[in-house]
Structures are given as C-alpha cells and as structure tokens.
Amino acid sequence: MQKIVLIGSGNVAHHLAQALYDAGHQILQVISKNKANASALAQKVNADFESDLGKIKRADFAIVAVNDDAIAEVASKIKKLPVAHTSGSVSVENTAVFYPVQTFSKGISLELKEVPFCVSSQDKAFEKTLIQVAKSISNKVFKIKEKQRKVLHLAAVFACNFTNQMYTIAEQLLVESALDFExxxxxxxxxxxxxxxxxPQNAQTGPAKRKDLQTITNHIALLEDKDLIDVYKLISNQILKQE
Amino acid sequence: MQKIVLIGSGNVAHHLAQALYDAGHQILQVISKNKANASALAQKVNADFESDLGKIKRADFAIVAVNDDAIAEVASKIKKLPVAHTSGSVSVENTAVFYPVQTFSKGISLELKEVPFCVSSQDKAFEKTLIQVAKSISNKVFKIKEKQRKVLHLAAVFACNFTNQMYTIAEQLLVESALDFExxxxxxxxxxxxxxxxxPQNAQTGPAKRKDLQTITNHIALLEDKDLIDVYKLISNQILKQE
Structure with missing residues (x-):
C-alpha cells in the first residue's frame, strides 16, 4: 500500500484516483487549481483537497496528471517527493513515467484493469514501486525506455486520433448524402x-488491397474536397504498395 | 418464404446462405465454379450444387455474391429470374442491390442481425421483396438510392480500409521499436x-486536436518514412483546421 499525492483533476486523474483507491492505496491529497472538480474527486477517494502546490503533504510519491504543457512547471515545484507523470510524450528531468495507454473521456467509464500501463524511471527503486502500483490496478504493465515511449505515443496518434479522423470523414460524407452514420x-x-x-496488414480488404483501380478512380471522382482527395490517394497508394 | 438461387461461394455467400436458410428461406441452388467451397456450402444449407450458370433453377430471385469485376458478366447470363447483387460499388443494369455493409472474413463469424443491409431496385415489387428478405435476417434495413450507395461505399473505405491502414502503420512503428502491438x-x-x-468529431483527442504544435513537430521528427510523414502532416492539418 502506497501513500500517494495526486496532482490534477481531469479525466486521467479521476480514473487513476478511483482505481488506486479501490486497490487499497491511500490518496493523501488531490491538488488542483480547479476547485469544483478536485474537491469532488478528493471526497470520492477520501483525500484532502488542496489548491496550493506549496502545501503538498509528505507521501511516498506524487502522480502528476495534468495537461502536457503544465507538467514541467508542476514537477519543478515538487521538491520533497519522487514524481511520476502520466503523459505519453512529455520528458521531464527527474520525473518518472506512469503512462496509461488509453483515451479517457469525461463520463465514459473504463475498466482500468485492461488498460496497458507503461512505466519508466531513472531511479530503479522508484521504478520498481511504480511497477508494483501499476500491477495493483492493471493486468497489463510494461517497462519501457524513453525512446520507446515516444514511438508508442506516435503510434497511438495513428491508431486513435487518425483513426477517429477517418470516422469523422466517413460521417461527413454520409451526412452530405442524407445517410445515417448508424x-x-x-x-x-x-x-x-x-x-x-x-x-492488421493481413486483415486489410477493399479496393486498394485488391488493386481495383477502377473503383479507386470512381471514388476519387465522387470526392469534392481537395484534402479528402489527397488523403484518399495517399493512403490508397500506401496500401497498393504493400506486400 | 422465398426460393433463392445463390451465386458465389466466398465469405459473403457463406454468411448470407446460412442466415437466409436459418430464417426459413429455401436456397434452391448454390452456383459457383469453386466446387470445393460451393458444394460444402450447398450441403450446409440443404441446396443443390451447380457449376454451370446455364442450369440455373426457377426460383423467386437470384443473389449474385461474387467479386465486383465478375458481377456484370454473371448477371448478364441470368435471363429467367430477377437478380440482386451484394456489392457496394458496382452498378449493373436491371440488377437490384442487396448490400450488407460489413467486412466479411473467412473463419470470422458474424451476427448478421446487426449488419445493416442497403437495398435498392428499379423494380419496385422486387425491391419490396428484397426489403422483406433483408428484414428477415437483419434488424437494420435501409432503402437507398444509387448515388447514396456509391457515397456509402466510399465512406466505408475511410471507416474500414483506411482505418485498418492506420492500425497497420501503428503496428509497424511499434515493431520497429521492439514494442508489442498488444x-x-x-x-x-x-x-x-x-x-x-x-x-466522432466531438470524440477527437490528441496533439492536433489541442493544437499542440510542439508535439506534432516532435512526432514528424521521429518518422523516417516519407509516406508516413505525408500522412501524418495531411491528417494533422485536417484536424487542426476543424471547428
């Protein structure tokens, strides 16, 4: 059982706090400038609420679950405790990584047990602690190197954000033709x-996969938006080149 | 209950035959040049097997579930029956459409009840029959126009094939860095x-969505393949431009 200070009160902080609390860890404090979110969260996990980082309590370590661009500043203000942050992309000196590879949204609850956690720290004792803590809330814990984490975050952008953009394009095409996204x-x-x-490469189907250039030509003729034509051509060409 | 001749013995033909049979329709014949596949399928749904289109039986209608580029030729040889094909993209004169919007793979079974069927025919009586048949095997039946079907098929390429290509890229990036796609x-x-x-547009997250140009620059610097850099830039720019 670890004594943890949690900094942040957004989606990741909410999911983490609840899971850590349910796993038997003690959340000493939730620190955040967002009073409404943070005090509600603190209450849920039986923690104190604090808005001033200067008043951080002595705990085993702190988890910084704030926006990427605020992590360095927040971490620099914590002198007394080992610190880990939850970002996939940010690197901050003397700060360990406790990165849940998932997309968290407000109001959508998630089974954290199935969320992969990627852990790394230059301090090997702290890394060991973080791995134990990760294992207490998830069945999928990976120790990764800094360079690996950056590539993983990049790959996640393709697998999640860019995939979601494909859904967005598909929906727009349907809406323009009075079709239901359902x-x-x-x-x-x-x-x-x-x-x-x-x-995934073996699972591929569709016109580009079967080198059906006629359908590809017909599809491009249906598109009016130049950006969409570029996306269609670029990705189709990539699939055509494969194997 | 309809008497149906099924032409083809691939993934779509297999799924359709089984569902139609289970729904109480009579599959009179399975016609295909692929003897092994077709005779196995015919046996499963209590149908006759035939390889010669000239020997097609009198039925209520025929469903042509063959490759896109063979549909026109097959349909032209069927003179005695109303014909529907299962393609999202092909248009053949005097041939109705009975298009299941799903990706079918060998060995992966699917709950056809949840698969949307898009139906259209210039012959309104036949269209009505096809809608009834579709409703007997699926809860999601849509009557669509020709132009709508073409846009739908195009949108499906984005939502399925291009999405799968994003997964493929993500996996390749991980493998190159000795990370597990899991x-x-x-x-x-x-x-x-x-x-x-x-x-989907509301569900978007990630660097482009939050206009985090530093992370975008870092990601592009991590990529070595020119195609991937182009894909990354193009899709990120699209997301950056939105809302």
Missing part, C-alpha cells in the same frame, strides 16, 4: 474487432 | 467504441 457503426466495430486477433 | 489494442477498441455513442 449504417457504418457495425463496420467500424468489426474493423477494430478484427485486429484484436489478426495482424 | 499495448495499443485496448486503445483501438475504445476509439471504435467511443463513436458508437458519440459524434
């Missing part, structure tokens, strides 16, 4: 489901 | 899951 939802679910057990 | 699977599942109940 029609594509089972396809989207199955496309994601397929790669849980199959290599 | 780390991204929960994120991929949750990204697809989120848009089942949320508008």
């Amino acid at each position: 029609i594509l939802k089972p396809l989207i679910a199955e496309t994601a489901n397929k790669i849980q057990a199959n290599d | 780390i991204l699977k929960p994120l991929i599942a949750e990204t697809a899951n989120k848009i089942q109940a949320n508008d």
Whole structure:
C-alpha cells in the first residue's frame, strides 16, 4: 500500500484516483487549481483537497496528471517527493513515467484493469514501486525506455486520433448524402474487432488491397474536397504498395 | 418464404446462405465454379450444387455474391429470374442491390442481425421483396438510392480500409521499436467504441486536436518514412483546421 499525492483533476486523474483507491492505496491529497472538480474527486477517494502546490503533504510519491504543457512547471515545484507523470510524450528531468495507454473521456467509464500501463524511471527503486502500483490496478504493465515511449505515443496518434479522423470523414460524407452514420457503426466495430486477433496488414480488404483501380478512380471522382482527395490517394497508394 | 438461387461461394455467400436458410428461406441452388467451397456450402444449407450458370433453377430471385469485376458478366447470363447483387460499388443494369455493409472474413463469424443491409431496385415489387428478405435476417434495413450507395461505399473505405491502414502503420512503428502491438489494442477498441455513442468529431483527442504544435513537430521528427510523414502532416492539418 502506497501513500500517494495526486496532482490534477481531469479525466486521467479521476480514473487513476478511483482505481488506486479501490486497490487499497491511500490518496493523501488531490491538488488542483480547479476547485469544483478536485474537491469532488478528493471526497470520492477520501483525500484532502488542496489548491496550493506549496502545501503538498509528505507521501511516498506524487502522480502528476495534468495537461502536457503544465507538467514541467508542476514537477519543478515538487521538491520533497519522487514524481511520476502520466503523459505519453512529455520528458521531464527527474520525473518518472506512469503512462496509461488509453483515451479517457469525461463520463465514459473504463475498466482500468485492461488498460496497458507503461512505466519508466531513472531511479530503479522508484521504478520498481511504480511497477508494483501499476500491477495493483492493471493486468497489463510494461517497462519501457524513453525512446520507446515516444514511438508508442506516435503510434497511438495513428491508431486513435487518425483513426477517429477517418470516422469523422466517413460521417461527413454520409451526412452530405442524407445517410445515417448508424449504417457504418457495425463496420467500424468489426474493423477494430478484427485486429484484436489478426495482424492488421493481413486483415486489410477493399479496393486498394485488391488493386481495383477502377473503383479507386470512381471514388476519387465522387470526392469534392481537395484534402479528402489527397488523403484518399495517399493512403490508397500506401496500401497498393504493400506486400 | 422465398426460393433463392445463390451465386458465389466466398465469405459473403457463406454468411448470407446460412442466415437466409436459418430464417426459413429455401436456397434452391448454390452456383459457383469453386466446387470445393460451393458444394460444402450447398450441403450446409440443404441446396443443390451447380457449376454451370446455364442450369440455373426457377426460383423467386437470384443473389449474385461474387467479386465486383465478375458481377456484370454473371448477371448478364441470368435471363429467367430477377437478380440482386451484394456489392457496394458496382452498378449493373436491371440488377437490384442487396448490400450488407460489413467486412466479411473467412473463419470470422458474424451476427448478421446487426449488419445493416442497403437495398435498392428499379423494380419496385422486387425491391419490396428484397426489403422483406433483408428484414428477415437483419434488424437494420435501409432503402437507398444509387448515388447514396456509391457515397456509402466510399465512406466505408475511410471507416474500414483506411482505418485498418492506420492500425497497420501503428503496428509497424511499434515493431520497429521492439514494442508489442498488444499495448495499443485496448486503445483501438475504445476509439471504435467511443463513436458508437458519440459524434466522432466531438470524440477527437490528441496533439492536433489541442493544437499542440510542439508535439506534432516532435512526432514528424521521429518518422523516417516519407509516406508516413505525408500522412501524418495531411491528417494533422485536417484536424487542426476543424471547428
């Protein structure tokens, strides 16, 4: 059981605080400038609420779960405790990494047990502690190097943000033709489901995969937006070049 | 209950035959040049097997579930029956459309009840029959126009094939850095899951969404493949421009 100070009160902080509390750790304090969010969170996990970082309590360590661009400043103000942050991309000296590889949204609850946690620290004793803590809340804990984390975060942008942009484009195309986005939802679910057990390259289907240049030409003719034409051509060409 | 001749013995033909049979329709014949696949399928749904289109039986209608580039030729050889094909993109004169919007793979079974079927025909009586048949195997049946079907198929390429290409890129990046693709699977599942109940544009997260140009610059610096740099820039710019 660890005594933890949690800094931040956003989606990641909420999910982490609850899971750590449920796993038997003690959240001593929730520190955040957002009083409403933070005091509600503190109450839920039986912690004190504080808005002044200068009044941080003595704990085993602190987790900084704030926006990427605020991490360095927050970490620099914590002198008494080992510090870990939850970001996939930020590097801060003397700060360990406790990175849950997932997209967290307000109001959408998640089974943290299935969320991979990537841990790294230059301080090997602290790294060991963080791995134990990660294992207490997740079944999927990975020790990774700094360079690996940066690549992982980049890959996550393709797998999550860019994928979501493909959904956005698809929805816009449907709406412009008075079609219901509901029609594509089972396809989207199955496309994601397929790669849980199959290599994505092997799971590929569609006109570019079967080198059906006629359909590709027809599709490009249907598109009016130059950006969409560029996206269509670029990704189709990538698939055409494969294998 | 309809008497149906099924032409083809691939993934779509297999899924359709089984569902139609289970719904109480009679599959009179499975016609295909692929003897092994087709005779196995015919046996499963208590149908006759035939390889010669000239020997097609009198039925209520025929469903052509063959590769896109073979549909026109097959349909032209069927003179005695109304014909529908299962393609999202092909248009053949005097041929109706019975298009299941899903990605079918060998060995992956699917709940057809949840697969949207898009139906259209110039023959309104036949269209009505097809809608009834679609409703007997699926809860999600849509009557669509020709132009709508083409846009829908284009949108499906973005939502399925291009999304799968994003997974492929993500996996390649991980493999090059000795990371396990397993780390991204929960994120991929949750990204697809989120848009089942949320508008994809609202569900967007990540560096481009929060206009974090520093992270975007760092990511581009990590990429070595020119194609991937182009994809990264193009899609990020699209997200940056939104709202």
